[in-house]
Every structure is written in structure tokens, then in C-alpha cells.
Amino acid sequence: MTARDVQKIIGARVLTGEEFLDREITSACASDMMSDVLAFSKDHSVLITGLCNPQVIRTAEMLDIVCVIFVRRKHPDETILTMAKERELIVMETGHRMFSTCGMLYSAGLGGGAV
Structure with a gap:
């Protein structure tokens, strides 16, 4: 699944890193x-x-995470967005709650991996 797929599934708004939406997401x-x-x-x-x-x-x-999604209409400030841009990180926001966001992505085939 790509970050673009994730964006479409949850109806998120991309705040930074739009040029990286074709990156692969595995979990x-x-x-x-x-x-x-x-x-x-x-x-x-x-x-x-x-x-x-x-x-x-x-x-x-630190963890080579591809994308950060802020849920519950949380909007990161400019400091956070600048940091993300410098690190070529995709940042999205959605109005969905965390549980709903996870459920939509899980239903679409994205797993969390074994503990």
C-alpha cells in the first residue's frame, strides 16, 4: 500500500510531503x-x-516512519511541519478518531505486524 492509498482510504488532507505519496507503507x-x-x-x-x-x-x-497522520482534527503547528519537511516526511490530518482510522486501514489490508 502506498501513502497515497492511505490518504484516499481515510480521506486525509496532506499537509506536507505530497511529492512522496508514492512511498510504500508496510504497517x-x-x-x-x-x-x-x-x-x-x-x-x-x-x-x-x-x-x-x-x-x-x-x-x-528515528524509526524510518514514512508518514504521520494526526487524528481528531489535530493540526500540527509550523514548527512541526517545518521539521517534517526537513526530514522529507509525509504529514496528514484527518477528522476521524484513532480507532476509526486504524479500522479503515486494517479493513483495506494494512496490518500492524506481530509484537
């Missing part, structure tokens, strides 16, 4: 706790979160 991780993301995320994944602070981008960079 998803959803959490507002970056310690859990560090423990359970895999390369080439999408991070689904409602936590709107720069630590999300730093965590994504």
Missing part, C-alpha cells in the same frame, strides 16, 4: 505514547497519533 502503529511507538513500530510504517508536538517527528525520524 501501521497507532499511539499517543511515543515510548510505545519506539517499542513496537517497524520501518516503512505509518504513525497514527493525536499527540501534536515535535517529539512525534523526532520519533518518526
Whole structure:
């Protein structure tokens, strides 16, 4: 699945990284706790979160996450978007809740991987 597929499935708005939407995504991780993301995320994944602070981008960079999706209409500020652009990271936002976003992506075939 590509980031473009993810965007279409959840009806997300791309905030940065539109030129990278053809990147492959192999799994998803959803959490507002970056310690859990560090423990359970895999390369080439999408991070689904409602936590709107720069630590999300730093965590994504450490784990080679392809895309960050902010749920519940959370909108990252310019500091976060600038950090994402510098790291060539895709950032999206959606009005869906985390549970719904995960469900839509899971139903479309995107898994979370084994723990």
C-alpha cells in the first residue's frame, strides 16, 4: 500500500510531503505514547497519533516512519511541519478518531505486524 492509498482510504488532507505519496507503507502503529511507538513500530510504517508536538517527528525520524497522520482534527503547528519537511516526511490530518482510522486501514489490508 502506498501513502497515497492511505490518504484516499481515510480521506486525509496532506499537509506536507505530497511529492512522496508514492512511498510504500508496510504497517501501521497507532499511539499517543511515543515510548510505545519506539517499542513496537517497524520501518516503512505509518504513525497514527493525536499527540501534536515535535517529539512525534523526532520519533518518526528515528524509526524510518514514512508518514504521520494526526487524528481528531489535530493540526500540527509550523514548527512541526517545518521539521517534517526537513526530514522529507509525509504529514496528514484527518477528522476521524484513532480507532476509526486504524479500522479503515486494517479493513483495506494494512496490518500492524506481530509484537
